[in-house]
Amino acid sequence: MSAPxxxxxxxxxxxxxxLFPITLVMILVGILRHYVVLLLQSAPKKLSRVxxxxxxxxxxxxxxxxxxxxxxxxxxxxxSISGYLMEAFDxxxxxxxxxxxxxxxxxxxxxxxxPAAMDGMMAGMKTQMVMMVPQMLIMxxxxxxxxxxxxxxxxxxxxxxxKSMLQRGIETPDMDVRWVSSLSWYFLNFFGLNGLxxxxxxxxxxxxxxxxxxxxxxxxxxxxxxxxxxxNKLFKxxxxxxxxxxxLYTWVGDDVEERLLRKYGKLPKI
Amino acid sequence: MSSxxxxxxxxxxxxxxxxxxxxxxQDVLAKGSAILRDGRPEAKLGDDAWAFLEQVFLAAIDxxxxxxxxxxxxxxxxxxxxxxxxxxxxxxxxxASESPEIALKFYDDILKDDSANAAVxxxxxxxxxxxxxxxxxxxxxxEYLDTxxxxxxxxxxxADIYSSCYQYSSALSSLSHTLLLAPQNPFYTLQFAETxxxxxxIPLAFKMFSVxxxxxxxxxxxxxxxxxxxxxxxxxxxxxxxxxxxxGISTRAWFGLKLxxxxxxxxxxxxxxxxPIPKRKTIELVDELATERVLAVYSSxxxxxxxxxxxxxxxx
Numbered sequence: 001m002s003a004p005x006x007x008x009x010x011x012x013x014x015x016x017x018x019l020f021p022i023t024l025v026m027i028l029v030g031i032l033r034h035y036v037v038l039l040l041q042s043a044p045k046k047l048s049r050v051x052x053x054x055x056x057x058x059x060x061x062x063x064x065x066x067x068x069x070x071x072x073x074x075x076x077x078x079x080s081i082s083g084y085l086m087e088a089f090d091x092x093x094x095x096x097x098x099x100x101x102x103x104x105x106x107x108x109x110x111x112x113x114x115p116a117a118m119d120g121m122m123a124g125m126k127t128q129m130v131m132m133v134p135q136m137l138i139m140x141x142x143x144x145x146x147x148x149x150x151x152x153x154x155x156x157x158x159x160x161x162x163k164s165m166l167q168r169g170i171e172t173p174d175m176d177v178r179w180v181s182s183l184s185w186y187f188l189n190f191f192g193l194n195g196l197x198x199x200x201x202x203x204x205x206x207x208x209x210x211x212x213x214x215x216x217x218x219x220x221x222x223x224x225x226x227x228x229x230x231x232n233k234l235f236k237x238x239x240x241x242x243x244x245x246x247x248l249y250t251w252v253g254d255d256v257e258e259r260l261l262r263k264y265g266k267l268p269k270i
Numbered sequence: 271m272s273s274x275x276x277x278x279x280x281x282x283x284x285x286x287x288x289x290x291x292x293x294x295x296q297d298v299l300a301k302g303s304a305i306l307r308d309g310r311p312e313a314k315l316g317d318d319a320w321a322f323l324e325q326v327f328l329a330a331i332d333x334x335x336x337x338x339x340x341x342x343x344x345x346x347x348x349x350x351x352x353x354x355x356x357x358x359x360x361x362x363x364x365x366a367s368e369s370p371e372i373a374l375k376f377y378d379d380i381l382k383d384d385s386a387n388a389a390v391x392x393x394x395x396x397x398x399x400x401x402x403x404x405x406x407x408x409x410x411x412x413e414y415l416d417t418x419x420x421x422x423x424x425x426x427x428x429a430d431i432y433s434s435c436y437q438y439s440s441a442l443s444s445l446s447h448t449l450l451l452a453p454q455n456p457f458y459t460l461q462f463a464e465t466x467x468x469x470x471x472i473p474l475a476f477k478m479f480s481v482x483x484x485x486x487x488x489x490x491x492x493x494x495x496x497x498x499x500x501x502x503x504x505x506x507x508x509x510x511x512x513x514x515x516x517x518g519i520s521t522r523a524w525f526g527l528k529l530x531x532x533x534x535x536x537x538x539x540x541x542x543x544x545x546p547i548p549k550r551k552t553i554e555l556v557d558e559l560a561t562e563r564v565l566a567v568y569s570s571x572x573x574x575x576x577x578x579x580x581x582x583x584x585x586x
Contacts, residue, residue: 049385053417060419063450072449072459072481074474076543081446253477257548257556260480263487264563266555 302326438469
């Protein structure tokens, strides 16, 4: 470390023909990927009335329960809303396909058999492919042509722990950690270009592949509304919640006149 | 120089109207048509141009200037073919000049493809109501609300339809949904209270007027309403709109409370909703308080009607 002179001299050609091209190619591929993903995205599927009704039925009871502890609604009206919802959930009136015909326990819906769910999963797979394939190609390209290249020297000293991060592909125990190998430069770009993409393409771009790596194509399908959920089961559970909420229920109008009188000093404060 | 300045000022006003959904159609149309005449707004305004065109379109329909409306609509439908939002605008344009049947047919065609298009569905319901098919409108509106429960304004509309047919108990039950959806909004509580009063459910109205006052004066110390008025104009302008609105609404609710206590004290009224009637002593105290509050509002300003109010309250 104390050697006064630079122990390694890099050909400027390496800078011009390896360092810059790798960076440029990665930026361009990212931008290209952004537009390909935009092309691949299909418009969200239109849901039918009954499907929306099924999806939103739960929010009704959630809204009712949210204020149950000091509800703005007088008791008879609360009871009627709550009773109506409980009965509807029990009989399955909000289910898309109408109330279940018989009492046989249904198997949970298989995502492979539902075409709507398959669509969502295929879309996830497609974008995933657009993410993965170019990265694999670039990595192959770098490995094939520039394996073992030292591309750049960082302008600041680093500890030895960074050696495996910055000098991937070069097996030298003695080289200064500040030298960066071609493969490591690729990884640095891979994780570091997101800020640049955000500058070029706006905030929610599809160019950053490191984000996409985290998500699996199947996990993506899980949160989309296209995923079949067993609403019958959810409704049955919600019915119990409604019964609990009814136990908690108090009307905000109980004793409200006394609170007012206390506020204005007509009754002694507690 | 000055023309660009007026242009940017006009655009700023229009954007402000959009943000607050102010319905100042004359002004919007005057400013908007000037900008339209100046040249291509879509080139100058960028992405704002489309919202601007929609705004001018609606204002033009409002005022009845079909020509400008058509111009805006053409630009929009050229830019967004097949957009449902533009479809709604096209429907409004049809409503403006064609018979309701044609508009209904137009909306039906859209709904056939996309049965869950909420905006189109609502326009359809509005036509039904406008053409007097109240029963059908109520039916559709109920189905709409069963699907899109969160639509607060639709619940208010349903309550309004019921009230217009004297179906006050049904109006109350649809207003109860607005209370659930916006529990902190005193205006809906006030509407509920007044509907209950109209339905002759005085104990319920009494309670709801009290709740309304409690919500509207939540952040105020007792009597602060009056004081802020006394401090003069400069302060009143500093106070934001909501607080001023709160003053008006609580005055109205105090009036309502006074009406309720008067009835509760003079006659024995029953409550269809089985709302418990407070003790006579409590009602008397509330009556006293309501009289005081109403008087306080009318003593601090020398507005009209002061004498009438005092006479009505029995305190001349």
